[in-house]
Amino acid sequence: MASNTKQVAVDMSPFFHIYTDGTINRFFPPQFLPPSDDLNASVRSKDVIIQPADTGLSVRIFSPRHQTPPQQKLPIVVYIHGGAFCIGSPSVPIFHNFISTVVEQANVIAVSIDYRLAPENPLPIPFDDCWTAFQWIAAHAKGQGSDPWLNEYGDFTRVFLGGESAGATISNDVAMRAGIEKFQGVEVVGFFLVHPFFAGKEVDKLYKFLCPTSSGTDDDPRINPAVHPRIREMAGRRVIFFLAELDFLTDWGRAYYEGLKKSEWSGEVEIFETEGEGHCFHLFNVNSQKSLALIDRLVDFLTRE
Numbered sequence: 001m002a003s004n005t006k007q008v009a010v011d012m013s014p015f016f017h018i019y020t021d022g023t024i025n026r027f028f029p030p031q032f033l034p035p036s037d038d039l040n041a042s043v044r045s046k047d048v049i050i051q052p053a054d055t056g057l058s059v060r061i062f063s064p065r066h067q068t069p070p071q072q073k074l075p076i077v078v079y080i081h082g083g084a085f086c087i088g089s090p091s092v093p094i095f096h097n098f099i100s101t102v103v104e105q106a107n108v109i110a111v112s113i114d115y116r117l118a119p120e121n122p123l124p125i126p127f128d129d130c131w132t133a134f135q136w137i138a139a140h141a142k143g144q145g146s147d148p149w150l151n152e153y154g155d156f157t158r159v160f161l162g163g164e165s166a167g168a169t170i171s172n173d174v175a176m177r178a179g180i181e182k183f184q185g186v187e188v189v190g191f192f193l194v195h196p197f198f199a200g201k202e203v204d205k206l207y208k209f210l211c212p213t214s215s216g217t218d219d220d221p222r223i224n225p226a227v228h229p230r231i232r233e234m235a236g237r238r239v240i241f242f243l244a245e246l247d248f249l250t251d252w253g254r255a256y257y258e259g260l261k262k263s264e265w266s267g268e269v270e271i272f273e274t275e276g277e278g279h280c281f282h283l284f285n286v287n288s289q290k291s292l293a294l295i296d297r298l299v300d301f302l303t304r305e
Helices: 093-106 125-138 148-153 166-181 205-210 250-262 289-303
Strands: 008-012 016-019 024-026 043-051 057-064 074-080 109-114 154-164 188-194 238-244 268-274
Touching (some): 008 205, 043 093, 057 125, 057 148, 074 093, 074 125, 074 289, 148 154, 154 166, 166 188, 188 289, 250 268
Parallel strands (some): 074 109
Antiparallel strands (some): 008 016
16 A cells, blocks of 8 residues: 655644645644734724735735824834744744734734745745835834835834844844835834844754855854944844843854944843743733733833933
């Protein structure tokens, strides 16, 4: 009797297998929490396709309950979800619920980017997708973009970037590009890096596989931005690192924190470390005392003058 068992060609546990026939098995099945445009909800959300004919690139926009007419413009948070560049989307409940909580507590508008995933879309495609989405967001600064929520309610003089894990890495790259390119009427105040993925001296096998053009080590400015030749131009006046004591990525995150403080970038650098917790703990137990403390610190960062 013939066996139906597929042969594994590439083992990237705990994220995915690629089989010899080219198919991919992700160990985290897709999840979809639909947006909710309930006028009475504390946070409304909707999905917007911004590149329908090309890549299908889309965003999920979150907004506090609208006031008509708006009493004030609201800061904008560009949020990039984690997932090792290869899993996740804004519709995954843990990401949707986290950013909804931040939107409600900080009274901001958030735009969560549904970038294409590796390995089907090798790096740097996810980085480039997020840059494209940021440009689309920035195009609303004069109130002439395609989305009415951003046109009417967005304060483009108070833009923040951030995410967790791989999303934090991409956020930092967007901040770098935004500082170099500059957009009239758009000011990135700061960015937040939650349990970020950065690199050390040893090759990161997953990143190297997903980005064949990279060394996978700390000489790549995407995964060690401290070595970027134009780091002085990076956007933002302040950045906060959220680290977790038991996170396997903490040492790399702290290394970039120290490198950024010593660099030519002139912004303020701060750090918030949670003891006794691991990578992205806050997404899986959002009501724990330590998760609430992380969210409180992030809300303070976003609302501080």
